[in-house]
Every structure is written in C-alpha cells, then in structure tokens.
Amino acid sequence: MSLLNREVFWPPADELVEVAERIRARLGEWPAAETRWRICLTAPEAPKANDIVVFTEAPDVAVNGGGAILEAHGNRVTLRRGDERFALEGVLSDDWLAALAAFLDCNFEPHDALTLALAWRAGDENKDDAWPVDFATFPRVADLPAAPERAFPACPDRLGLYPVLPSADWVERVLELGVRTTQLRRKSTDSADLQREIARSVEAGRRHDAQLFINDHWREAIAAGAYGVHLGQEDVQTADLNAIAKAGVRLGLSTHGYYEMLRALHFRPSYLALGAVFPTTTKVMPTKPQGLARLTRYVQLLSGRVPLVAIGGIDAKVMPDVLATGVGSAAVVRAVTEAPDTAAAISSLQKMFAGQR
Known part of the structure; x- marks a missing residue:
C-alpha cells in the first residue's frame, strides 16, 4: 500500500x-x-x-x-x-x-x-x-448534450430480481413464475424477428403487470409500447433520448465506474446498472470487473438518488453478498437460463430479496 x-x-x-x-x-x-x-x-x-x-x-x-x-x-x-x-x-x-x-x-x-x-x-x-x-x-x-426536456418516467426504487433473457419464450416463462422485472436482450439483426419477439415480450409484460425492458432496440421498443429500454454508454451518442422520453418509456443506462455514473446521471435515467460486478461470459465487457468493494461504494454514493441494478456474473452463490451492499436489484442471466430447474432457481433467488427493505 x-x-x-x-x-x-x-x-x-x-x-x-x-x-x-x-x-x-x-x-x-x-x-x-x-x-x-x-x-x-x-x-x-x-x-x-x-x-x-x-x-x-x-x-x-x-x-x-x-x-x-x-x-x-x-x-x-x-x-x-x-x-x-x-x-x-x-x-x-x-x-x-x-x-x-x-x-x-x-x-x-x-x-x-x-x-x-x-x-x-x-x-x-x-x-x-x-x-x-x-x-x-x-x-x-462537462460538454454533454442537453438532457431531454421531458424526464424519463420513474420506476420502483427496488426492482428486485432482474433476469436478462434471450427470447420472448423465456420472458413469458419467467413472468409466469412470478418475476416482475426482466429484460429482453435479443441478439438478432432480423428486423421481423426483433419486432415479433419484442411485441410478444411487451404483451407478456402487460399481462403480468411487469417492468419489461428492451435491450438496445429503442425504436422497436417505442413502437411496441414497452415499459422501458436499456442502453449502454455508447448508445447515448446515437439513440434519440428525446423520442424515448416523449414516448413515456423508461430508460436504464449501463455504467462501469464513477465517471460513467456521473455522465449517465446527467440524462436523468430511470435506473443505473452498475457492473460488471464479477467476470461474465455473456458479453464482452469494456472494463475489468468492479468487485463488491466498489459496488458498496457506488451504492453509498447513489442510493436514494436513482434506482440501482447490480449486473455481471451474478449467480445464487454470490447473490447474498451482492444484496448486502444495499443495492435494490440484481440482474442475472445464466443463473436462470442455465439452471437445471428454472422454477426452483427463481424461487430460491426471489427468497434472497424477500428480506430487503
């Protein structure tokens, strides 16, 4: 030292x-x-x-x-x-x-x-x-473009368990098991496929009164009347944030450290995602893993200012430590999509959030 x-x-x-x-x-x-x-x-x-x-x-x-x-x-x-x-x-x-x-x-x-x-x-x-x-x-x-005149709608301060899923089939299955916050991350360049998957996912979200976010595809999300969209830092430069806000669609933004958190807060998003907490194989990360010590400090700084979601390499084994930081939501991928028993995995993860206040 x-x-x-x-x-x-x-x-x-x-x-x-x-x-x-x-x-x-x-x-x-x-x-x-x-x-x-x-x-x-x-x-x-x-x-x-x-x-x-x-x-x-x-x-x-x-x-x-x-x-x-x-x-x-x-x-x-x-x-x-x-x-x-x-x-x-x-x-x-x-x-x-x-x-x-x-x-x-x-x-x-x-x-x-x-x-x-x-x-x-x-x-x-x-x-x-x-x-x-x-x-x-x-x-x-400094030197950021103006934030949208209309603020993005708010979402619950604690979004709870937040599965990030590859298809509408998965979205429907998870919502039927009681999850109330989820994201469709559809890796497809087929516009017809995207429209179908997003429309089905949005309808499932409405049916279950859930917070359904669409990853990246903000135009299709607006057209389908999605609850929210999730964008990366680089997307802020290209997405029409005014159009998203005017459509009444909530906005989640990815961040990977202090500078990006302050940059994201300028645009008054509905929530911030903090990560990657741990190494992950689901996508190529632009930064090294943040770890629990940094996550704890991020939560101390931002708690009460904006809803926070921990993301990156989180599974059932580390979830108690993640929630101990005070973060109100944690995104998971493989902990759900690769679980031998989806219902049992979701039930176990949901119980870990039950003690939060």
Missing part, C-alpha cells in the same frame, strides 16, 4: 508524496494497482506509457510516449488518453493531485481516479470514513 520509494511524481515532489501517502493510508485495502502511474508536473524528459502529464496552462510542447495528458484550468480538468477525452468541472481542493495519486494506487482507471480526486476535500483523511461519499462534492461531467 505504501507510495514511498516509488516514482509517483516527476520531478520528485516529497511533500506531495507525503500527502498522497497519508490519504492512501485512510482509503482502506484495495487490489494492488495494475499500472504504476507516474504523475508528471511538467513534460518529462523521457516520457513513459504510464505517465499522466499535468498542464495548468495550454500545452506548449508535444508529449509522446503513449501516456495521458491532464489539463487543469480553473474549475475544469480534462484528461486525454489516446482518442478518449474526459472533461470534468468542480471545486479542486489543494490536495487533488495527491488524492489522484492515492486513488490511482487503489487500482482505479485514471478517469475514475480523477473523478474521486476532484471529490476529495482537504482534511477528509481525518474522517472516520475517508472515502468520498458526499454527492455534493463530486464534479460534473
């Missing part, structure tokens, strides 16, 4: 390292950082791939080496990594660079570590719980 005897800052900055070490000591145990990032306070003589070069004025020098550029001007900080750009606005404490080093050492990716560093306030290390959990101190994501 120690930051000492490591090249954390360049040029060497003993005072910053001491503050970073003090902050890191109060953040608890986290997996060892997979990348030993070096925060460069000026353009380095010999750039490295794990450099984060900080500029407080417009860069007047090209930085090569495959690292990241961090531009901090007033209350705005922009991180650039290759073609990716992360812009945040907020109040910067005097310790924000030291906090950035500490959160990087907790194995957070630079954009999430930066989000946490901007939420950090001088003296937070003296609190009983030093982790940033006060939403008011968190920055906002």
Whole structure:
C-alpha cells in the first residue's frame, strides 16, 4: 500500500508524496494497482506509457510516449488518453493531485481516479470514513448534450430480481413464475424477428403487470409500447433520448465506474446498472470487473438518488453478498437460463430479496 520509494511524481515532489501517502493510508485495502502511474508536473524528459502529464496552462510542447495528458484550468480538468477525452468541472481542493495519486494506487482507471480526486476535500483523511461519499462534492461531467426536456418516467426504487433473457419464450416463462422485472436482450439483426419477439415480450409484460425492458432496440421498443429500454454508454451518442422520453418509456443506462455514473446521471435515467460486478461470459465487457468493494461504494454514493441494478456474473452463490451492499436489484442471466430447474432457481433467488427493505 505504501507510495514511498516509488516514482509517483516527476520531478520528485516529497511533500506531495507525503500527502498522497497519508490519504492512501485512510482509503482502506484495495487490489494492488495494475499500472504504476507516474504523475508528471511538467513534460518529462523521457516520457513513459504510464505517465499522466499535468498542464495548468495550454500545452506548449508535444508529449509522446503513449501516456495521458491532464489539463487543469480553473474549475475544469480534462484528461486525454489516446482518442478518449474526459472533461470534468468542480471545486479542486489543494490536495487533488495527491488524492489522484492515492486513488490511482487503489487500482482505479485514471478517469475514475480523477473523478474521486476532484471529490476529495482537504482534511477528509481525518474522517472516520475517508472515502468520498458526499454527492455534493463530486464534479460534473462537462460538454454533454442537453438532457431531454421531458424526464424519463420513474420506476420502483427496488426492482428486485432482474433476469436478462434471450427470447420472448423465456420472458413469458419467467413472468409466469412470478418475476416482475426482466429484460429482453435479443441478439438478432432480423428486423421481423426483433419486432415479433419484442411485441410478444411487451404483451407478456402487460399481462403480468411487469417492468419489461428492451435491450438496445429503442425504436422497436417505442413502437411496441414497452415499459422501458436499456442502453449502454455508447448508445447515448446515437439513440434519440428525446423520442424515448416523449414516448413515456423508461430508460436504464449501463455504467462501469464513477465517471460513467456521473455522465449517465446527467440524462436523468430511470435506473443505473452498475457492473460488471464479477467476470461474465455473456458479453464482452469494456472494463475489468468492479468487485463488491466498489459496488458498496457506488451504492453509498447513489442510493436514494436513482434506482440501482447490480449486473455481471451474478449467480445464487454470490447473490447474498451482492444484496448486502444495499443495492435494490440484481440482474442475472445464466443463473436462470442455465439452471437445471428454472422454477426452483427463481424461487430460491426471489427468497434472497424477500428480506430487503
């Protein structure tokens, strides 16, 4: 956990390292950082791939080496990594660079570590719980398109067991077994097939008074009168969120860390999905698994602000630990679709939610 005897800052900055070490000591145990990032306070003589070069004025020098550029001007900080750009606005404490080093050492990716560093306030290390959990101190994501004028309809704060299913047959079967929140994730490019499957699933949702979400295919979901749609982060750039909101369709958004959660909240979705909690083989994930410790912190920050759904690699074995974080819903796939006895699996999983309040 120690930051000492490591090249954390360049040029060497003993005072910053001491503050970073003090902050890191109060953040608890986290997996060892997979990348030993070096925060460069000026353009380095010999750039490295794990450099984060900080500029407080417009860069007047090209930085090569495959690292990241961090531009901090007033209350705005922009991180650039290759073609990716992360812009945040907020109040910067005097310790924000030291906090950035500490959160990087907790194995957070630079954009999430930066989000946490901007939420950090001088003296937070003296609190009983030093982790940033006060939403008011968190920055906002800058340069986003306007959110829809009409807010997305609300959904229950606790959506409970949330099976993600491949077909209308599965949706009908699961709803008949008492599940009241589910999603159709139909992997098909056949428009006729999609329309049939979505229409059947929506009708089943109506028949059972259930919350039925359609994954990705928002146009077909609107046409069928679906309860909701679920979109990924990349879909926000291409989907017509105004059309979804005007149709009265609820919106769930996937997130994979602090930056994406703040970005998603800008659009005032009906719920946020937090994941992937554990490794999953059902789809290719853009980020490494989050784990229960991160999920716990996400719930502490966002609980009461928006309904939350844990997703990714969740089965009956880990479900009690997932629910112990306080999250109000958990999505499952193989725990239902590959269960030897579907009815028994759903009954067992439903009982795990029964004790939630």
